[in-house]
Amino acid sequence: MSDEYxxxxxxxxxxxxDRSLERWVSIPDQxxxxxxxxxxxxxxxxxxxxxxxxxPAEIYFKYEGQSxxxxxxxxxxxxxxxxxxxxxxxxxxxxxxxGQWGSALALAGALIGIEVTVYMVRAxxxxxxxxxxxxxxxxxxxxxxxxxxxxxxxxxxxxxxEHPGSEATAVTEAxxxxxxxxxxRFSMGAFANHVLLHQxxxxxxxxxxLALAGASDVDYLVASVGCGSNLGGLMLPWMADKLRxxxxxxxxxxxxxxxxxxQGEYRWDYADAMGxxxxxxxYTLGHEFVPPPIHAGGLRYHGAAPLVGLLRxxxxxxxxxxxxxxxxxxxxxxxxxxGLVPAPExxxxxxxxxDIARRCREQSxxxxxxxxxxxxxxxxxxxxxxxxxxxxxxxxxxxxxxxSPRPPAFQEVSA
Ligand SMILES: *Cc1c(COP(=O)(O)O)cnc(C)c1O
Numbered sequence: 001m002s003d004e005y006x007x008x009x010x011x012x013x014x015x016x017x018d019r020s021l022e023r024w025v026s027i028p029d030q031x032x033x034x035x036x037x038x039x040x041x042x043x044x045x046x047x048x049x050x051x052x053x054x055x056p057a058e059i060y061f062k063y064e065g066q067s068x069x070x071x072x073x074x075x076x077x078x079x080x081x082x083x084x085x086x087x088x089x090x091x092x093x094x095x096x097x098x099g100q101w102g103s104a105l106a107l108a109g110a111l112i113g114i115e116v117t118v119y120m121v122r123a124x125x126x127x128x129x130x131x132x133x134x135x136x137x138x139x140x141x142x143x144x145x146x147x148x149x150x151x152x153x154x155x156x157x158x159x160x161x162e163h164p165g166s167e168a169t170a171v172t173e174a175x176x177x178x179x180x181x182x183x184x185r186f187s188m189g190a191f192a193n194h195v196l197l198h199q200x201x202x203x204x205x206x207x208x209x210l211a212l213a214g215a216s217d218v219d220y221l222v223a224s225v226g227c228g229s230n231l232g233g234l235m236l237p238w239m240a241d242k243l244r245x246x247x248x249x250x251x252x253x254x255x256x257x258x259x260x261x262x263q264g265e266y267r268w269d270y271a272d273a274m275g276x277x278x279x280x281x282x283y284t285l286g287h288e289f290v291p292p293p294i295h296a297g298g299l300r301y302h303g304a305a306p307l308v309g310l311l312r313x314x315x316x317x318x319x320x321x322x323x324x325x326x327x328x329x330x331x332x333x334x335x336x337x338x339g340l341v342p343a344p345e346x347x348x349x350x351x352x353x354x355d356i357a358r359r360c361r362e363q364s365x366x367x368x369x370x371x372x373x374x375x376x377x378x379x380x381x382x383x384x385x386x387x388x389x390x391x392x393x394x395x396x397x398x399x400x401x402x403x404s405p406r407p408p409a410f411q412e413v414s415a
Contacts, residue, residue: 071375099131199233282309
């Protein structure tokens with residue numbers, strides 16, 4: 001992809017961050033001020049879960065569900081809106097599936113004072129309107145994708161007037177709008193290096209809080225992976241220790257329905273499903289891969305952020321995949337023990353933490369576990385309802401087992 005095209009796509013400051021070799025990039029004062037609405041987020045110890053599992057492990061979690069939009073995504077949305085505003089960008093355009101990223105960017109636009117247009121997957125726009133109402137309440141323009149405002153949208157609809165839409169159609173429409181409006185830039189919810197950089201506030205705060213809590217060094221860092229922004233945000237601040245030999249297991253948890261890190265290949269691929277955007281080397285299931293509909297909408301992405309893919313490729317990051325019923329049973333157990341209803345994405349991390357803590361009990365082994373509580377599930381209660389009534393199905397995805405070399409899935413808990 002040409003530099004010219006990149007310059008038209010995203011604010012220059014963010015492209016510079018993508019390539020930056022600086023050791024520290026400080027948080028601009030205005031962004032730090034806005035973070036104070038909900039940051040620092042609490043670090044909790046899940047004592048009730050430890051008791052329930054009768055485990056010698058200490059389980060901590062960083063509670064990003066406290067953000068007003070409900071997840072960690074606001075950390076990057078605010079930074080992106082700030083840099084865009086600094087450069088005189090009039091409007092940020094983005095795509096959203098179920099609406100987590102769209103609602104974060106909508107709120108960031110309202111707080112920073114920049115227009116936000118969101119192309120939302122048509123099926124969610126009509127059938128899960130809660131987050132659409134949230135985005136509109138924050139003042140964003142939300143359009144169903146495919147829709148009639150772009151040539152691409154009209155073409156998708158002429159092929160199929162009932163087209164349910166996908167991330168692919170939403171990105172395509174958003175990019176078309178950015179290309180035709182010199183005042184607009186495209187905003188990415190995950191994937192890019194700058195997004196992971198913004199998210200490191202999670203791990204930087206958690207390190208200081210663990211020290212204040214007198215916790216010993218962490219043995220396990222656990223996070224769900226869609227693209228890897230909450231994982232990178234939590235874990236990158238520990239990377240120097242790990243590379244210097246600290247015994248820290250870093251574990252990414254994904255759905256079996258979209259097993260990017262456990263079943264994907266490390267190769268060049270497109271970030272967007274149409275194969276129009278930038279191409280990068282990372283773990284991918286192929287940009288044309290369409291994951292089956294599962295309730296953890298934020299984890300239905302074919303590729304990992306390039307930094308996360310590299311860590312996996314280098315054998316630094318472990319990975320494991322779970323089916324959605326075992327994920328929801330972990331989420332429901334956590335809710336009963338703590339009162340906090342985790343987002344289905346977050347429940348993936350909790351599932352893995354439970355298995356690690358059980359293994360610690362079997363082995364009478366002490367360990368300190370920290371996981372990323374990436375978001376709350378109060379706008380996902382429909383999914384919990386389906387789980388509670390036994391309607392939730394496990395969707396096995398690909399039998400695909402390519403011959404490409406890849407690190408084995410995390411063995412410790414599956415043995
Ligand atoms: C979007 C989302 C994720 C997955 O995205 P990452 O980029 O992998 O962090 C996880 N949890 C929640 C609550 C989300 O909204």
